[in-house]
Amino acid sequence: MNSTVVDINELTIGYSKKNPLVEIPRLEISSGEIIAITGPSGVGKTTLIRTISGLVRPLKGKVSLFGKPFGVRPKRGSLGYIPQRLGLVRHASVLHNVKLGARAGNSNPYSIFPNKEIRDLCLDSIRRMGLSEKIYEPIRRLSGGQQRRVAIARTMAQSPKIILADEFLSELDEKTLEMVKTEVVEFVRKESSTLIVVEHDVSRAKSIADRMLVIDDGRVNPFISQITALEVKK
Amino acid sequence: MRINWTLITIPVLLALSFWLMDGLVNDWGRLSGGGQNLIVFINESLWPPDWGVIEPQAYPVCTAYPPFDFTCSTAWIGMTETIKIAFISTVFGTLVSLPISILASRNLNPIFITFPSRFILAACRSLPSIIWAIFFVILVGLGPLSGILAMTIYTVGYLGKLQYESIEGMSNIPLESADSMGLSKIEKAIGVVIPEQANNLISQTIFMFEYNVRHGTVIGIVGAGGIGYYINLYLKFLQYDKVLAYLIIIFSVVIIIDFISIYARSFFNDEGDINPPKWISVLIPQWVFESR
Structure with a gap:
């Protein structure tokens, strides 16, 4: 049976108590699930995954990862986060960036010697994202779509139990989009990871998600957005 | 009506400065x-500068043959010693200051x-x-040892x-990603902070080297080695034309270092492949030469 990896209870999120963004009464996400969070822009989708990742403190309620309450850091490498603006080291190479993820997921923090296994893992992730020709290229010289694929390769090399991805399929052309989607879904199924994606494009979200969380723009309560969970029929 | 604070602030500051100066100057x-x-x-x-400073000294006897006999001159010996002191203290100072910063x-x-x-750092x-x-003298x-120690501490x-x-x-975004991944503080510093800030760190280090070269001339005055020793010597004998020659040499070295700095930083620019800068851009901005 799949275990619960994210447990949310009576959660209110936002950046100030005066202006809460979203209210979530109850939400459980199991391991191996692919969840897409959709809704209009500015409604609080990014804030929700930033709260789950531990970067934003919840205004009220509980959010726990792997059964641990907010503020307790999960095990090293067990959480992967692809921010909307990617968070890559712009002056470093593709390999360097992917290696950061591989190190987080596969080595102890004090190992200082080069590790062939980690290097091979990085090269495999880079190859899967179709960037083998760009291994030593600095990030700043890559296009937006290529940079996005580096961020995905970094997370794949990390092999986290939970992947939080913010608009990770944007800036990709049709062919690359299909390739990236296939690789990521295959990776998530193989590793039994949980993928939580923020995606404003509903059809794109439906194409990969098992379940969709739709955040409305405050129709029920004009001040706080509500969340609705929908099963996606495959 | 909207008040233009710049137009008010600048005259007020100028008036305040002149008023304070009037109190100091009698x-x-x-x-x-x-x-x-x-x-x-x-x-x-002062004028013309006495270029005798680049001629070999009478004692000790110069073993180099022309045209390389200038290496026996006080200007060459002093300048190279200053550059060596500046280089060593910049390297040591950077290695110590980076982890502390x-x-x-x-x-x-x-x-x-x-x-x-x-x-x-403040101390x-x-x-x-x-x-x-x-203090170190x-x-x-x-x-030079006291010069190296003094400049290393100041560099830090x-x-x-x-x-x-x-x-x-x-x-903050690369740092947030690293935090989410669970990277340790050392991994974050070496893997994210230093490469991300490479452009600034290199530029600051080269600036510090240039600063140390310039200040190497000052610390020589108190006996901590370098070209400052000779400047102090000729100042005491009121031979200002020789002092001017030394200052021109220091100025030239500073310009060369500035050029190296611009060139080194061009490898870390966001634009990626850019043309190497022209040497004259040290004195005149590069855009003056760009017709497009």
């Missing part, structure tokens, strides 16, 4: 002779780590390098401040 009439004195000083003592950055560490680190910076030089005696303080300010100014 005889404004002394300014009237300044220009004339300068002309006399330049004509009689990472500890001192508020976006990487809590206040109980940043505060003592900043305290160390190193609070005395000018010439005072450190006097007393401790270890005359010569000065460069450390520049470094932590630039680290604090970096984007």
Whole structure:
């Protein structure tokens, strides 16, 4: 049976108590699930995954990862986060960036010697994202779509139990989009990871998600957005 | 009506400065002779520079053959010693200041780590390098060693401040990603902070080297080695034309270092492949030459 990896209870999120963004009464996400969070822009989708990742403190309620309450850091490498603006080291190479993820997921923090296994893992992730020709290229010289694929390769090399991805399929052309989607879904199924994606494009979200969380723009309560969970029929 | 504060602030600041200056200067009439004195000083003592400083010294006997006998001159010996002192202290100072500045950055560490680190850097910076030089001349005696120690300590303080300010100014997103992944503080510093800030760190280090070359001339005056020793010597004998020759040499070296700095930083620009800068851009901005 799949275990619960994210447990949310009576959660209110936002950046100030005066202006809460979203209210979530109850939400459980199991391991191996692919969840897409959709809704209009500015409604609080990014804030929700930033709260789950531990970067934003919840205004009220509980959010726990792997059964641990907010503020307790999960095990090293067990959480992967692809921010909307990617968070890559712009002056470093593709390999360097992917290696950061591989190190987080596969080595102890004090190992200082080069590790062939980690290097091979990085090269495999880079190859899967179709960037083998760009291994030593600095990030700043890559296009937006290529940079996005580096961020995905970094997370794949990390092999986290939970992947939080913010608009990770944007800036990709049709062919690359299909390739990236296939690789990521295959990776998530193989590793039994949980993928939580923020995606404003509903059809794109439906194409990969098992379940969709739709955040409305405050129709029920004009001040706080509500969340609705929908099963996606495959 | 919207008030233009710039138009008000600048005249107020200027008026305040002149008022304070008026309190400090009791005889404004002394300014009237300044220009004339300068002309006399330049004509009689300063110009033309005495390039005898690049001729080999009479003693010790020069073993180099022309045209390389200039390597036996006081200018060459003093300048190379100053550059060596500056280089060594910049390398040592950077190696010491970088870890301290990472500890001192508020976006990487809590206040109980940043505060003592900043305290160390402020302590190193609070005395000018010439005072450190006097201190080390007393401790270890005359010569380049005291110069190296003095400039290393000052470099740690000065460069450390520049470094932590630039680290604090970096984007938070790569740091948040690293935090989410669970990277340790050391991995974050080596893998994210240093490469992300490479452009600034290199530029600051080269600036510090240039600063140390310029200040190497000052610390030589108190006996801590370098070209300053000769400048001090000729100042005492009132041979200002020789002093001017030394100053021109220092100026040329500073310009060369500036060029190296621009060139080195061009490899870390966001634009990626850019044309190497022209040497004249040290004096005149590069865009002047760009017709497109």
